[in-house]
Amino acid sequence: MARLGAAEAVFNVLRGEIESGKLEVGAKLSSEAALAQEYGVSRSVVREALRSCTALGLTMTRTGKGTFVIANRVAADLVLGQYSARDLTEARPHIEVPAAGLAAQRRTEEELESLRGIVDAMSSEDDPEVWVTLDSSFHAAIARASGNRVFERVVADIREALANQSETLNMVADRKIASDREHESILHAIEVGSSEDAQAAMEAHLHAVGVALNSILNK
Amino acid sequence: MARLGAAEAVFNVLRGEIESGKLEVGAKLSSEAALAQEYGVSRSVVREALRSCTALGLTMTRTGKGTFVIANRVAADLVLGQYSARDLTEARPHIEVPAAGLAAQRRTEEELESLRGIVDAMSSEDDPEVWVTLDSSFHAAIARASGNRVFERVVADIREALANQSETLNMVADRKIASDREHESILHAIEVGSSEDAQAAMEAHLHAVGVALNSILNK
DNA sequence: GCTGTCCGGCTGTCTGACAGGTTCACACAA
DNA sequence: TTGTGTGAACCTGTCAGACAGCCGGACAGC
Numbered sequence: 228m229a230r231l232g233a234a235e236a237v238f239n240v241l242r243g244e245i246e247s248g249k250l251e252v253g254a255k256l257s258s259e260a261a262l263a264q265e266y267g268v269s270r271s272v273v274r275e276a277l278r279s280c281t282a283l284g285l286t287m288t289r290t291g292k293g294t295f296v297i298a299n300r301v302a303a304d305l306v307l308g309q310y311s312a313r314d315l316t317e318a319r320p321h322i323e324v325p326a327a328g329l330a331a332q333r334r335t336e337e338e339l340e341s342l343r344g345i346v347d348a349m350s351s352e353d354d355p356e357v358w359v360t361l362d363s364s365f366h367a368a369i370a371r372a373s374g375n376r377v378f379e380r381v382v383a384d385i386r387e388a389l390a391n392q393s394e395t396l397n398m399v400a401d402r403k404i405a406s407d408r409e410h411e412s413i414l415h416a417i418e419v420g421s422s423e424d425a426q427a428a429m430e431a432h433l434h435a436v437g438v439a440l441n442s443i444l445n446k
Numbered sequence: 447m448a449r450l451g452a453a454e455a456v457f458n459v460l461r462g463e464i465e466s467g468k469l470e471v472g473a474k475l476s477s478e479a480a481l482a483q484e485y486g487v488s489r490s491v492v493r494e495a496l497r498s499c500t501a502l503g504l505t506m507t508r509t510g511k512g513t514f515v516i517a518n519r520v521a522a523d524l525v526l527g528q529y530s531a532r533d534l535t536e537a538r539p540h541i542e543v544p545a546a547g548l549a550a551q552r553r554t555e556e557e558l559e560s561l562r563g564i565v566d567a568m569s570s571e572d573d574p575e576v577w578v579t580l581d582s583s584f585h586a587a588i589a590r591a592s593g594n595r596v597f598e599r600v601v602a603d604i605r606e607a608l609a610n611q612s613e614t615l616n617m618v619a620d621r622k623i624a625s626d627r628e629h630e631s632i633l634h635a636i637e638v639g640s641s642e643d644a645q646a647a648m649e650a651h652l653h654a655v656g657v658a659l660n661s662i663l664n665k
Numbered sequence: 666g667c668t669g670t671c672c673g674g675c676t677g678t679c680t681g682a683c684a685g686g687t688t689c690a691c692a693c694a695a
Numbered sequence: 696t697t698g699t700g701t702g703a704a705c706c707t708g709t710c711a712g713a714c715a716g717c718c719g720g721a722c723a724g725c
Contacts (some may be wrong), residue, residue, distance in 0.1 A: 258675060269710045278494045279501035290676050291717035318596035321544045381600055419532035477706060488679045509707050510686035
């Protein structure tokens with residue numbers, strides 16, 4: 228292991244506090260001068276550490292105001308870049324369908340409760356923006372329940388990229404009723420541990436969503 | 447667009463030169479003092495810009511020696527982190543099999559030639575290390591030929607993560623003959639445009655590789 | 666209540682300095 | 696001739712201090 232420079236060390240501490248959630252998204256960090264004093268280093272070192280955090284998309288610095296946490300993990304966009312809606316909708320089923328199948332086999336009771344909570348919250352949610360966030364959480368929770376970290380990560384990245392496309396929001400209002408029902412089927416299959424049903428339900432759901440999205444994109 | 451600070455501007459220039467290939471991997475950057483003079487800024491600014499590059503995994507700085515380019519794109523590890531061999535081998539088929547199917551439908555003549563070149567080079571290659579690199583290129587080329595950038599990206603990331611696992615190299619010597627034959631089948635299916643055959647051949651190949659890997663891991 | 670001004674805090678950048686790592690040439694000894 | 700070691704030159708890592716410009720709030724005047 229390379230001997231850590233001071234700047235590297237401060238960066239690691241800050242990154243740890245951000246990724247662990249000790250520093251929440253939106254939180255304002257102490258001023259550079261205060262951090263310098265706190266860690267017993269010069270302001271240059273603190274600035275370089277903050278520059279690293281900013282490069283990773285974890286923080287944002289605004290002149291005269293301070294540095295703020297804007298994400299608690301390294302942004303997928305950094306690596307994934309921009310994908311077309313066509314590529315994303317084409318790829319999604321191949322990841323999320325098997326993930327749903329594995330989730331049906333491997334989900335724990337806690338994960339099941341979490342999924343149930345999300346589905347219930349969605350059905351009684353009217354604000355489209357909140358609903359979209361919950362929808363993201365639902366798919367992410369299934370990927371997590373698959374027990375495969377690759378699926379978990381790729382699903383998160385794909386959904387993040389999709390969320391950045393403005394068309395998504397326009398679609399959800401129309402699809403809400405149907406989606407609620409489809410989510411319920413997926414959850415039920417995972418609950419009873421039927422891998423085949425979970426895959427079929429997820430496939431049907433993604434297919435329906437893909438059709439709806441395409442009809443908007445081709446308009 | 448936020449007005450660019452000087453450090454941000456220098457960082458953008460450096461990142462551009464690295465990602466465009468103008469600065470090749472392995473190249474040594476000018477010293478901080480030289481860069482400062484070149485861009486008309488202070489050394490602090492240059493150091494912050496370099497710190498950003500380093501945070502993204504593009505460069506590495508060694509005390510007393512200088513700063514070197516170590517990658518021409520943002521490293522996947524940055525986001526993907528560490529995955530277990532089990533997770534990787536479980537996820538691979540779900541990505542690479544459909545990618546092979548799409549490649550059979552969409553590949554261009556150039557992509558086909560490229561694939562043929564890689565397969566030929568592999569069959570007459572004895573050095574395991576070189577062979578592994580070519581193997582990576584083969585799978586990456588198929589993902590590229592799928593015409594779906596999500597598959598292309600995810601395959602690259604998965605293979606990069608796999609390449610970091612030392613077991614991989616131990617396996618290839620034994621699998622070389624069989625793999626050569628399997629690669630040939632995949633290529634043939636893509637050549638004649640049979641999506642089903644390409645998927646089946648890729649599935650058989652990954653299954654065989656997965657079995658071989660597991661037998662090593664469980665030893 | 667509204668407005669304009671001022672002040673304190675913060676970031677952005679610059680300068681100059683010194684410690685410590687790295688390399689290489691050159692003089693000196695075996 | 697060969698080997699050694701020693702110092703100079705160059706590099707990064709860090710520090711302290713300084714100043715300009717941005718920002719938000721306090722405050723006086725209208």
